[in-house]
Amino acid sequence: MNNRRTRLLVAPLFALLGLVAFAGPASASGESVGACMAHHLDEAVEANHGDLHETLEDHHVQDELEKCFEAPSPILPELNEVIWGGSAFLILFVLMVKKGFPAVKGAMDARAEKIRSDLDAAEQARTDAQSVQADYEARLADSKSEASRLIDEARGAADQVKADLMARHEAELADLRTRAAADIESSRAQAIADLRAEVAGIALGAAERVVQSSLDAEVQGRLIDAYIDEVAGSNG
Amino acid sequence: MADPMVSGYADALFAVAAAEGDLATVEDELFRFAQALRSDGELSSTLADQSVPVSRRQQVVEDLLGGKASATTTALISMVVGAGRTAELPAIVDALVERSAASRNKAVATVRSAVDLTSDQRDRLASAINTRTGKAVEIKVVIDPTVLGGVVTEIGDDIIDGSVRRRLNQLRESFR
Numbered sequence: 482m483n484n485r486r487t488r489l490l491v492a493p494l495f496a497l498l499g500l501v502a503f504a505g506p507a508s509a510s511g512e513s514v515g516a517c518m519a520h521h522l523d524e525a526v527e528a529n530h531g532d533l534h535e536t537l538e539d540h541h542v543q544d545e546l547e548k549c550f551e552a553p554s555p556i557l558p559e560l561n562e563v564i565w566g567g568s569a570f571l572i573l574f575v576l577m578v579k580k581g582f583p584a585v586k587g588a589m590d591a592r593a594e595k596i597r598s599d600l601d602a603a604e605q606a607r608t609d610a611q612s613v614q615a616d617y618e619a620r621l622a623d624s625k626s627e628a629s630r631l632i633d634e635a636r637g638a639a640d641q642v643k644a645d646l647m648a649r650h651e652a653e654l655a656d657l658r659t660r661a662a663a664d665i666e667s668s669r670a671q672a673i674a675d676l677r678a679e680v681a682g683i684a685l686g687a688a689e690r691v692v693q694s695s696l697d698a699e700v701q702g703r704l705i706d707a708y709i710d711e712v713a714g715s716n717g
Numbered sequence: 718m719a720d721p722m723v724s725g726y727a728d729a730l731f732a733v734a735a736a737e738g739d740l741a742t743v744e745d746e747l748f749r750f751a752q753a754l755r756s757d758g759e760l761s762s763t764l765a766d767q768s769v770p771v772s773r774r775q776q777v778v779e780d781l782l783g784g785k786a787s788a789t790t791t792a793l794i795s796m797v798v799g800a801g802r803t804a805e806l807p808a809i810v811d812a813l814v815e816r817s818a819a820s821r822n823k824a825v826a827t828v829r830s831a832v833d834l835t836s837d838q839r840d841r842l843a844s845a846i847n848t849r850t851g852k853a854v855e856i857k858v859v860i861d862p863t864v865l866g867g868v869v870t871e872i873g874d875d876i877i878d879g880s881v882r883r884r885l886n887q888l889r890e891s892f893r
Binding site: 678681684685688696700701704705706707708711712713 | 830831832834835838841842844845846848849865866867868870877879881885888889892
């Protein structure tokens with residue numbers, strides 16, 4: 482991984498170094514119109530032994546000077562630039578083919594592999610998540626069914642308790658009614674008995690007072706005589 | 718048979734009364750005094766109260782009977798009270814009366830009535846009881862106002878109830 486990254490950094494550095502190193506000679510081949518004319522004029526004056534006038538009249542010199550006014554071709558570069566440029570291009574191309582391309586390809590492959598592994602991991606995570614979700618949903622369904630069952634059981638138990646309480650209350654109510662009826666009947670009988678006893682007491686008290694008031698000596702004597710006759714009459 | 722102590726005292730009282738020669742009077746007075754003790758709880762408790770000195774209790778007896786009963790009767794009752802047998806005196810007198818009657822080959826018929834019976838009624842009642850039970854009896858009358866009217870006769874364990882009280886009780890029962 483580190484090796485691949487080093488290759489990626491080294492390849493552009495080589496290209497930049499080529500451009501800087503071989504640019505100097507290519508730009509040094511071009512010179513200004515005046516310098517060109519001065520250079521050809523010096524050579525022509527020297528060839529004519531210093532006779533400037535003659536030199537200027539020489540048609541050959543004039544053609545040479547005319548050439549200094551001609552612009553370089555916009556399409557065809559200078560030969561030295563072609564050489565240097567081509568050499569740099571070849572060097573860079575070789576370097577790129579040998580070093581850069583494998584490095585980039587490795588990085589791309591690694592990236593693709595990483596993306597593929599990430600995708601696989603994501604797929605696995607999605608599968609896991611789906612499994613977890615399914616499990617969760619299953620548990621949720623189980624929980625719902627369990628809750629429903631518990632609710633049903635609780636409702637059934639509540640109904641049973643309610644039925645039991647109702648039955649017990651009915652029984653207690655019936656017992657209370659029976660006891661109340663018995664108490665009422667007992668109270669009624671007791672009241673009647675009390676009333677009868679009260680009436681009897683009053684009647685007997687009145688009768689006793691009447692008897693006492695009527696039991697004078699004569700009546701007492703008759704009662705005793707009647708008793709004696711009764712004893713004598715009931716033999717045995 | 719009665720308690721030996723009771724019968725012993727009854728024999729003693731009988732012997733004294735017989736020796737004094739006034740058995741019928743003494744017997745009748747003792748019987749009346751015994752009935753008074755039965756009906757008067759205050760008198761009975763006073764004469765039986767051990768905290769009261771014997772002499773004081775005997776003085777009460779003499780104050781009660783002095784001039785109303787014979788000297789023999791008063792002396793006998795005073796003797797029993799002095800012996801601390803006041804509570805048993807009614808039973809002793811009953812035994813005495815029975816013994817006295819037995820000595821004459823008779824039984825005792827205790828007759829309770831609101832009013833006293835005439836001698837004629839006593840004789841006729843004794844005759845009627847003799848006719849009914851075949852026993853010769855001596856009538857001992859107890860005045861009992863609760864009888865209201867009529868007579869209740871007790872001969873041993875037999876009771877012949879012809880009282881107004883009984884009829885009122887029957888009437889009360891019929892109301893229930």
